Amino acid sequence: MSPGELLPGSAPIQLVDQDGRRVADPAYGCPDTGVLLDLYRSMVAGRRFDRQATALTRQGRLAVYPSSSGQEACQVAAVRAMGELDWLFPTYRESVALVTRGIDPVEVLTLLRGDWHCGYDPHAYRAAPQCTPLATNTVHAVGLADAARRKGDQVAVLVFIGDGATSEGDAHEAFNFAAVFAAPVVFVVQNNQWAISVPLSKQSKAPTLAHKAVGYGMRGHHVDGNDAAAVYAVVRQALDDARAGGGPALVECLTYRMDAHTNADDAGRYRDEAEVELWRQRDPVERLERLLLAEGALDEAAREAVAAEAEESAAALRARMNAEPELTPGDLFEHVYAKPTAHLHRQAELLAHELSEEA
Amino acid sequence: MSPGELLPGSAPIQLVDQDGRRVADPAYGCPDTGVLLDLYRSMVAGRRFDRQATALTRQGRLAVYPSSSGQEACQVAAVRAMGELDWLFPTYRESVALVTRGIDPVEVLTLLRGDWHCGYDPHAYRAAPQCTPLATNTVHAVGLADAARRKGDQVAVLVFIGDGATSEGDAHEAFNFAAVFAAPVVFVVQNNQWAISVPLSKQSKAPTLAHKAVGYGMRGHHVDGNDAAAVYAVVRQALDDARAGGGPALVECLTYRMDAHTNADDAGRYRDEAEVELWRQRDPVERLERLLLAEGALDEAAREAVAAEAEESAAALRARMNAEPELTPGDLFEHVYAKPTAHLHRQAELLAHELSEEA
Amino acid sequence: MAATTSVTKKATTPATKATTKAATKAAETKAEASVTPAVRTSVTMAQALNAALRDALRDDPSVLVFGEDVGKLGGVFRITDGLAAEFGDDRCFDTPLAEAGIVGTAIGMAMYGMRPVVEMQFDAFAYPAFEQVTSHLAKLRNRTRGRLGLPVVIRVPYGGGIGGVEHHSDSSEAYYTHTPGLKVVTPGTPADAYSLLRDAIADPDPVIFMEPKRRYWTKGDLDLPVRTEPMDRAVVRRPGTDVTLIAYGAMVATALETADAAREEGWDVEVVDLRSLVPFDDETVTASVRRTGRAVVVHEASTFGGYGAEVAARVTEQCFHFLEAPVLRVGGFDIPYPPPKLEEHHLPSVDRILDAVARLQWEEAGA
């Protein structure tokens, strides 16, 4: 590919503007209204889930929660763009993406409530465990994608990372392996402009993060990450291309982390409320809602139905999360190896003995 | 910087063509004839040194030798472009660069003959130890450069890596730190097109390695690495810019590794002699010699004098390398810490006891 | 040693527990003295570390503090709180998010005469820097025959007990203690936190400074600046005659609790706080074990191949004929660090240590 082909455009790709009006794009058509409605519904549900998780954290039901608030368009639209057989590689931030993938919210929150590290079956949902060590998941995604390619399977992989994580060596190695192997993987960089307290300007001097793709001979796209329609269209196209043998792509979604890094963080120490306010006006859910209302695809009754449905799911989640999970101490020694070793067996006995003494 | 400014040109920068004719370049003027003569002399000396080291390896005097043959223009011109106070960060391949920096050839070969790991005083020459773990030196270079910048010193840093090493995570982290901190460092990628047996096409799909700079918001230059004049002009400008606060740059020098990876390698297993032959015709030393002869800056007598001088140095080196170095086993315990620990003292005693038993 | 230690309830939300009191104090008095002046007060380990960094920055212009979120935020544990504001972005600053990059640039800076003190945000997030630590930081003095020493300090908040999710509670000290060329130090008290960190920063060699994060909010009454024993010495925290508990970092407090509990069982327990894992203070430890004839090593890290194995092996070598029973180890189980809701079962507890003491063949020996 010539460098020109690789370079992202000068402005982020946008299909719906802040006021909910359609924008024409030379390369991408807007998704059907049916798709937009689905994205809307999922974003509303995702946001309500996110609020619920935040509330549960305040009540001490979760050990920690990194909110997706403000990033719903990226997470929901990217996941919705995936095919059934595609694999998803999330980070700790992608609770909403995982819920959108159809995973039981309680299973999504298992890790974050302090229960076992991964609450869901990765194979059942084709979703890797939430990944905390930054950027390490990008390499796994490339490996899985390349394995599928070698097998001749029609599978693409979508992996999320943050703006900060692009600085890690692993991201670089993943981009390069993907390009060299023509692995069917799409890297979605949710550029929410902060890595905990570090703003993008201290993270990178690149014109855009999408420009990083050039150095790997990979396509880079710079997308308005608060425009669900644009995220959907670009990611979908990239996944289709990848599955068809077109190789990997990097999609930077420009968005904003509305909440603090996690509930334990105090964003007031490092950023201005004014900046947050600016982005509040660019809300991704409201944007799509405006379009759908204006175009008559959504009326007040439907809007309320969507909200009620989300409310119901949240209530169900709240109820289920109120019960403390039952953990069995003896399980500590399970799944360290496929077959427990004699050595671990002795340690398990020691613990069992202690517990029986206590009882 | 705008993306356009960052992008390298479509063809490598060249100031002297294969036939030794000057080529006009819109951005760079050709160095003075005095400089060209110096580059020529240093390249002849460097090549003769390299041949000598290879011969010493055959005689079992060196444990291993990675030859610089074919890459003299990159190594010599880049080092000559450095200022007195600038620092050099070499890899295992840069013996010729180190000799050009003025380091005693025996000290340069200390590591490779199996003697202590670094034979020279890094502070005396402002040259870091030869670095074997790939790309790790790039980060050190950035750190030193940034320390100098923070102190307000007028110091720039030149660090060499190979095409293969650009794939390592550390290279990425170094490029990014350098750009973010505006550290005065110039990354010289000697793209000799092979990483042991792996050709560039399996290493990267980037249009050129210089294109990697774009993703860091750093200037990238793509240079004919067998054109000493071009390497000198571009690296010198980049170092001057860096010293003046203009930030880092990446300079890709397109060249070729004429010999096997090291004496222990068998290049016949993975590459065609025809390819090597092609590059033999692009010899960097002959190219400059042609120009100097054609322009009358060099005559046959001077040419012979240069060769004789190089021959003399090689003979001196040969003689000095014939003596086996004297190593003291007790030195094993020195310089592990600034002050030996009691623990190491006991181990030293154990060894001393063993040696006295043997004697 | 002007410190007494009290153990506070374990904190589950680190970031909110940190305070800026020490920071403010120090800033107020900046103009008057070259070190934070003596104030005997209740000081947390986090505050002591903060004060040590502040005083080092003030005393030595070559000291730099950097890492992820150490600037404006003051670190996720607030250990660098207020430093960027006081010393400016040139002395205390955020880096891009890349740990090999952080350690690698620290190496380069030290080559140019700086004394970088870098923070790894959590134990497991130091692993990306492993090659830089192992192949360069540990070896550069040796490789250059003493011509390039690297006075770099890597601060690693380590260990569990804070309710952290996976990758936030590793005890990684054994990786470093097995790597010649590194010094490895870990404080068990607020006073040591200050003193050892000052020593580490002043040391000509690279020091991996392991901070027992669950003790960040442990308080001690002490005068700042405080200096305790030299960095390479172990300390008998509590004398006893029957058995030696050898501990370090977070387990020092647990060992002291155990000693209290053991008294009820009729055992007089001596507690040795190693402080310096490398170099190892054979003298203090060996003297103690020869006196008591029994020893248990305690750490949070997985037992197999852990640092306790070295302690047990070398103590046995040096005290074989004084031992009434084998040196036992109480460490974490040999499993990946478990989720918060199960970590209490994984970590060494007073009861588990007491059980080990009880297994030291008292009947036979007592006879």
Place this chain on the structure above:
Amino acid sequence: MAATTSVTKKATTPATKATTKAATKAAETKAEASVTPAVRTSVTMAQALNAALRDALRDDPSVLVFGEDVGKLGGVFRITDGLAAEFGDDRCFDTPLAEAGIVGTAIGMAMYGMRPVVEMQFDAFAYPAFEQVTSHLAKLRNRTRGRLGLPVVIRVPYGGGIGGVEHHSDSSEAYYTHTPGLKVVTPGTPADAYSLLRDAIADPDPVIFMEPKRRYWTKGDLDLPVRTEPMDRAVVRRPGTDVTLIAYGAMVATALETADAAREEGWDVEVVDLRSLVPFDDETVTASVRRTGRAVVVHEASTFGGYGAEVAARVTEQCFHFLEAPVLRVGGFDIPYPPPKLEEHHLPSVDRILDAVARLQWEEAGA
């Protein structure tokens, strides 16, 4: 066990010493059988490893071999010689130069049902992959409660004695053996090289397969394919009554030499080859030491915090009342690996091991 071992002179130019004999043999007979047919012949460890990879590739289509220079070149030690030619670039291939990338992609491939066998070119060049190994490879089965097992083999040529310059002779096993979730295996003979590698590839868990590179050219007379004891068992390589030498990898041959030499001093030495460092075969080792009452652990790695510490500590725990003397350790010194011209002084030698044996308090006990 159909193998006898002979130690060849140490080789200083690895690449040129490798041969393609086994490769050619195997290729010729490919059509006939699903495994390399039985040929009792003199086989080097390198050849045995090559045959194991070939047979695994042939038997199981999910096996993939990749890494740096493993394709056309056949690896710098020629362990993968001929595999790309025989199985094609889709089964055996070169990667870009990035070790975290290699291990990370192997993890992803294993998640999709593959069995990747990756090569790290030298011990110290596996360090960049440390985070991938420690935080993911070792933990993914546990993190997913058994839903994602990772049958990945990481081959690490380790140890010294080949005249390699810095960073080419590290013994890094202790970093891996302290990491729960990894299995760590190392052959001491050509027959074990074949058998253990086949076992490792077939194993459902990640295996760090440590290859003692200085023994690549050690020959054994054996039938290929050969199967020896199961992967998790230690083996008594030579029975004896007076003292147990516990060794693994390159040191097995050295221990056997020592046993020969010890006979002249009047000691009947038993040699145990651990083979599997994790899990540890307590049964075999404990039985031996209880029988002999004395033990010395030998490895090349630096002694402090090395794997030998674990062996000494656990053997002491389990054999305390059988021990006539403390378990001693003979390892490399606690220094960065020295330059080639001094490595002979650093590495455990027959004499140094004999000295340790002599220090096992024979007078007192013999009385």
